[in-house]
Amino acid sequence: TRHLLGIKDINEEDIRLIFETADNFKEVINRPIKKVPSLRDITIANIFFENSTRTKLSFELAEKRLSADIVNFSSSNSSVKKGETLIDTVNNILSMKVDMVVMRHSSPGAPHFLSKNIKANIVNAGDGTHEHPTQALLDSFSIREKLGDVAGKKVAIIGDILHSRVALSNIFCLQKLGAEVMVCGPITLIPKHIASLGVKVEYDVRKALAWCDVANVLRIQLERQQIKYFPSLREYSLYYGINKKMLDNLDKEIVIMHPGPINRGVELNSDVADSKQSIILNQVENGVAVRMAVLYLLAGGK
Ligand code: CP
Numbered sequence: 001t002r003h004l005l006g007i008k009d010i011n012e013e014d015i016r017l018i019f020e021t022a023d024n025f026k027e028v029i030n031r032p033i034k035k036v037p038s039l040r041d042i043t044i045a046n047i048f049f050e051n052s053t054r055t056k057l058s059f060e061l062a063e064k065r066l067s068a069d070i071v072n073f074s075s076s077n078s079s080v081k082k083g084e085t086l087i088d089t090v091n092n093i094l095s096m097k098v099d100m101v102v103m104r105h106s107s108p109g110a111p112h113f114l115s116k117n118i119k120a121n122i123v124n125a126g127d128g129t130h131e132h133p134t135q136a137l138l139d140s141f142s143i144r145e146k147l148g149d150v151a152g153k154k155v156a157i158i159g160d161i162l163h164s165r166v167a168l169s170n171i172f173c174l175q176k177l178g179a180e181v182m183v184c185g186p187i188t189l190i191p192k193h194i195a196s197l198g199v200k201v202e203y204d205v206r207k208a209l210a211w212c213d214v215a216n217v218l219r220i221q222l223e224r225q226q227i228k229y230f231p232s233l234r235e236y237s238l239y240y241g242i243n244k245k246m247l248d249n250l251d252k253e254i255v256i257m258h259p260g261p262i263n264r265g266v267e268l269n270s271d272v273a274d275s276k277q278s279i280i281l282n283q284v285e286n287g288v289a290v291r292m293a294v295l296y297l298l299a300g301g302k
Contacts, residue, residue, distance in 0.1 A: 002121055002298050003115045003121055003122040004124060004133050004134070004298060005115060005124050005131070005133070006124060006133050006169065006172070007131065007133045007136050007169045007173045007176070008131070010133075010176075011176065012176045015137065015140070015173065015176060018137055018290065018297065019137075019144065019293075021292075021296060021297060021301070022141055022289040022293035023289075025065070025288075025292040025296070026289035028065070029065055029288060029289060029292070034065055035065055035066075035067055036065065036067065038299075038301060039063065039067055039068035040067045042066075042068045042100065042299055043068065043069045043070070043096075043097060043099050044063050044068045044069070044070050044071075044098065044099065044101070045070070045071050045072075045073060045093045046060060046072045046073065046102045047090065047093065047101055048072075048073065048075065048103075048104045049075040049080070049086075049104060049105040049110075050075075050126065051076075052104055052126075053260070053261065054259075055104065055125050055126060055132075055135070056072075056125075058284070058287040059123075059125060059134075059295075061288050062288050062291035062292040063295065068100075068295070071093070071096075073089075073093065075089075086105070086110065086114070087113075090103075090114055091118065094120055098120060099120060099121065100120055100121040100122075100295065100298065101120050101121070102123045103124065103127075104125040104126045104127075105127050106127075106128050107127065107128050108129055108130035109127060109128075110127050110128070111123075111127050121298045123294060123295070123298065126165055128165065128224075129163050129164065129165055130165050130168065131165050131169045131172075132166050132169050133169050133173075134287070134290060134291055134294060135165075135169060135259050136166070136169035136172065136173035136174075138291075139170055139257060139259070140170075140174060141289075141290050142279055142286050143179075143214055143255070145282070145286065146282070150174060150177035150179050151177060151179065153180070153213045153214060154182070154211060154212045154214070155170075155174050155179050155180070155182070155212060155213070155214045156182040156202070156214070156215050157171070157181065157183050157216045158183075158184045158185060158208055158216070158217050158218065158240065159184075159218030159219060159220065159240070159267055160185060160189045160219065160220045160221050161189060161191060162185075162188075162189045162190060162191050163189070163221040163225065164218050164221065166218060166259045167218060171183075171197055175197075175199075182200040182201070182202055182208055182211060182212065183199050183201055184201075184204075184208035185203070185240065186203065188230050189220070205239070205240045205242065209242070209247070209250060209254065212254055213252075213254060213255065214255040214256075214257060215254055215256055216257040216258070216259075217257065217267050217268050218258070218259065218267065219258075219261065219263045219266065219267050220233060233263070233266050241266060241268070241269065242256075242268050243271060244269065244271035247272060247275075255279055256268070256272055256275070256277050256278040256279070257278075258273065258280045258283075259283070260280065260283075260284065262280070
């Protein structure tokens with residue numbers, strides 16, 4: 001059984017096949033009739049143990065465009081609240097003849113655990129601070145669409161790197177596609193051993209912006225902080241918040257990305273988030289085609 005658990009486990013050829021397949025699906029979903037029969041008779045369960053807007057809706061739309069049958073599960077209004085375990089929850093859902101599981105969970109490794117214990121294709125829709133593979137795929141797909149290629153581009157990932165699954169999956173994906181990667185943020189929010197992954201580390205956001213072609217800006221993930229990290233949101237926005245003036249001072253026009261949700265006025269000002277340099281909503285649009293490609297290929301599409 002095939003899975004997409006993380007970008008670490010796939011290679012450049014896999015990523016390029018996903019992108020070429022997503023190119024075709026992007027064309028399909030811009031037609032008046034958006035639906036294709038590719039996953040007819042396939043049943044997919046979207047199992048979310050953590051909140052989501054973009055990933056959940058985007059997977060759901062991708063599945064509907066592919067004609068799959070779908071069921072949605074949110075732990076917040078389920079029997080998990082009565083003490084049911086992850087494996088019992090999933091086995092009960094699978095008893096209803098589900099072929100694929102898209103899962104978001106707060107524990108790193110939860111989808112890997114499932115993949116070893118159940119017979120269904122597993123797609124990781126974010127596991128704690130570990131990986132968010134489809135986000136990284138749609139991010140690189142959006143860079144490729146905007147700049148022609150990912151290879152040779154300089155991408156700065158700016159923000160709370162320590163708690164970010166988006167950062168780790170992006171590092172793997174960008175490097176596999178030949179980009180140069182920098183991480184930037186306060187020293188307390190950058191993991192000590194990150195340089196061993198072959199990324200540059202920068203603590204000054206102005207230097208990071210001057211270096212890069214693309215800035216992928218992340219929010220501070222307060223919900224994952226076990227202890228109260230320095231800086232506070234107010235201090236973060238003072239030292240790391242990106243505004244239009246900072247971009248206008250650069251000698252080139254860089255591309256601004258953000259996986260969402262944005263905390264406006266903290267990591268990004270609205271004059272940047274809504275500017276013509278921002279491709280934030282293009283990322284969301286591309287998420288549907290990229291997720292269609294992932295589901296189609298995992299189901300055995302050629
Ligand atoms: N980018 C992202 O994962 O957003 P959601 O948490 O809203 O799904």
